[in-house]
Amino acid sequence: MPELKMPANLPDPIINENAKIVLQRRYQRKDTEGVVYETVKEMFWRVASAIAQEEGKYKESSVKPAALAREFYDLMTSYRFLPNSPTLMNAGTDIGQLAACFVLPVADDIEGIFDAVKHAAMIHKSGGGTGFSFSRLRAKDSVVGSTGGVASGPLSFLRIFNCATEQIKQGGTRRGANMGILRVDHPDIMEFIKAKERDGELNNFNLSIGLTEQFMQAVNDRAEYDLVAPNTGKTVGTLNAREVFNILVQKAWESGDPGIVFLDRINRDNPTPSLGEIESTNPCGEQPLLPYEACNLGSINLGKCFAKGKNGKDSEIDWDELKRIIHLSVRFLDNVIDASVYPLDQITEMVGKNRKIGLGVMGWADLLYQLKVPYNSQTAVDLAERVMKYVQAEARSASKQLAKERGEFPTYAESTFGKANLGPYRNATTTTIAPTGTLSIIAGCSSGVEPLFALSFVRNVMDNDKLVETNPFFEAALKEADAYSGKLMEEIAKVGSIRKMDHLPEHLRHVFVTSMDIEPIWHLKMQAAFQKFTDNAVSKTVNLPNSATKEDIWDIYWKAYEYGCKGVTVYRDGSKTSQVLCTGDGD
Ligand code: CDP
Structure with a gap:
């Protein structure tokens, strides 16, 4: 489709310095010589136009593509909402693949395994990330029928996936990211748990252990549990769960890996169990998907939903504005499904059936700073529930509205929504909280639902560019308190936090907390609060100080289960020389 004509009066977007670098490197279009020929304004218009044009094919639509393109443009360039990176990179281009998240099946035969390697390569090339369950692969040393030889097991094949990813540097887009999951009852589980103990091993993978209810019960009971051979279904041994x-x-x-995912819990929320079981998530864990399913994500910047003095109150959330953004964003993401060209027919088919989208939030820490609510407080946790409940309810209401205009998702009748007569909806899921590693740089906001890593710091963007960044709300509060000085900023950049700076006003030290100032339990409570009202999952790292003990991590893993999280990832400060993913390095 030819691009819609750019309106003559379209305002130029305001772009922060870090975003300029990131956008130029990876998002703005380049010619064959690598020279950027697209301005940021043209980039946002390309995306707005391509996504709005999908509207044209729905006869019942109340909105016209040209007017909608302008609304989408304003929505993105005011940084109230951004779609995931592949949409920004590829919408309206020949690549046309717009989703960030995929899950591929890995069958227990050589052809199936190498099909998955090939399909992952195709997805990585377009900027998407892939998740796999290796649980179907027979254990190391089991017999291979066709040759009489012995199988090499999930781990050795995982290395092939890792190596293939390494070689595809995603010409022009980004480095491939993977999730590898193995069920806890797979006979090779111990080898898998230790797979990343050497630094740099399987560097293109995040690994998670798929825990079952039965296993958690066995941990609780200090009992043994069965290991089951996936190819025969026979019990081949037992281990002590604890x-x-x-x-x-x-x-x-030791290293932050592996994380854990609660498979049964994920499947309890599977909206279409008749289409199969969910066995994996995308690379950063926030999007459980069926084999061959893909999902596009988008994030609302909550920092932009602060209203000072509205309705005569001191400070509050602008709920009406949030509602407007949610409804527009859901329409945007639903159009992205149609605009996207998927690399495999099986994926096109699966996506068409469920039409999953993942609308989430970023800028949560920024909103709390503006509201003057400390992240590590019950007030913040309660507010998280309130905000996400609203996002989920409004996103579903927007999906219902779309179903009226365009029809429900094709498997609605057999879905859990259909059976409970809750819909009809346009999308089998509507909410997901992504890490927003790059989006938050573009929007200049705090990432996802994470606290700030530091109030002022030097950021390494992609290869070697170093940029100093200070949180704007912190800077404003310092100025308001008459405490701002260049020297102070330098001091803060060295340590990140102001917790120990007694000379600063107590009210500032109370509100402007950073991830390392926050007790791990608050990280987890926050994750659980958002999870409660998220259809898919929440990307969140529970940060621990270097001094944290194994008991602390035991406690976090166990409480994640108790609190109803779908999985958990921890990171103990300094336990890894280089972090793999989602550290906001724009990679
Ligand atoms: O901010 P951005 O849209 O670039 O991505 P994100 O929110 O940090 O990550 C969302 C998802 O994008 C991840 O869970 C992966 O599925 C995918 N991703 C990827 O494939 N490769 C990366 N280097 C980063 C993210």
Whole structure:
């Protein structure tokens, strides 16, 4: 489709310095010589136009593509909402693949395994990330029928996926990211748990252990549990659940890997169990998907939903504005499904059936700073629930509205929504909280629902560019308190936090907390609060100080289960020389 004509009066977007670099490197279009020929304004218009044009094919639509393109343009360039990176990179281009998240099946035969390697390569090339369950692969040393030889097991194949990813540097887009999951009852589970103990090993993978209710019960009861051969369904051994859990915790303490996902819980929320079981998530864990399913994400910048003095109050959330943004964003993401060209027919088919979208939030820490609510407080946790409940309810209401205009998702009748007569909806899921590693740089906001890593710091953007950044709300509060000075900023950049700076006003030290100032339990409570009202999952890292013990991590893993999270990832300060993903390095 030819691009819609850019309106003559279209305002230029305001772009922060870090965003300029990131956008130029990876998002703005380049010619064959690598020279950027697209301005940021043209980039946003390309995206707005391509996504709005999908509206044209729905006869019942109340909105006209040209007017909608302008609304989308304003929505993105005011940084109230941004779609995931592949949409910004590829909308309206020949690549046309717009989703960030995919899950591929790995079958227990050589052809199936190498099909998955090939399909992952195709997805990585377009900027998407892939998740796999390796649980179907027979255990190491089991017999291979066709040759009489022995199988090499999930781990050795995982290395092939890792190596293939390494070689595809995603010409022009970004480095491939993967999630590898193995069920805790797979016979090779101990080897998998230890797979990343050497630094740099499987560097293109995040690994998670798929825990079952039965296993968690066995941990609780200090009982043995069965290991089951996936190819025969036979029990081939037993392990002590608590010992396995302890080693899992030990490895996570050493390096942050592996994380854990609660498979049964994820499947309890599977909206279309008739289409199969969910066995994996995308690379950063926030999007559980069926094999061959893909999902596009988008994030609302909550920092922009602060209203000072509205309705005569001191400060509050602008709920009406939030509602407007949610409804527009859901329409945007639903159009992205149609605008996207998927690399495989099986994916096109699966996406068409469920039409999943993942609308989430970023700038949460920025909003709390403006509201003067400390992240590590019950007030913040309660507010998280309130905000996400609203986002989920309004996103679903927007999806219902779209179903009226365009029809429900094709598998609605057999879905859990259909069976409970809750819809009809246009989308099988509507909410997901992504890490927003790059989006938050573009929008100049705090990432996802994470607290700020530092109030002022030097950021390494992609390769070697160093940029100093100070949180704007912190800077404003310092100025308001007459405490701002260049020297102070330098001091803060060295340590990140103001917790120990006694000379600063107490009210500032109370509100402007950073991730390391926050007790791990508050990280987890916050994750659980957002999860409660998120259809898919929440990307969140529970940050721990270097001094954290294995018992601390044991406690976090166990409480994540108790609090109803779908998984958890921890990171103990300094336990890894280089972080793999989602650290906001724009990679
Ligand atoms: O901010 P951005 O849209 O670039 O991505 P994100 O929110 O940090 O990550 C969302 C998802 O994008 C991840 O869970 C992956 O599925 C995918 N991703 C990827 O494939 N490769 C990366 N280097 C980063 C993210």
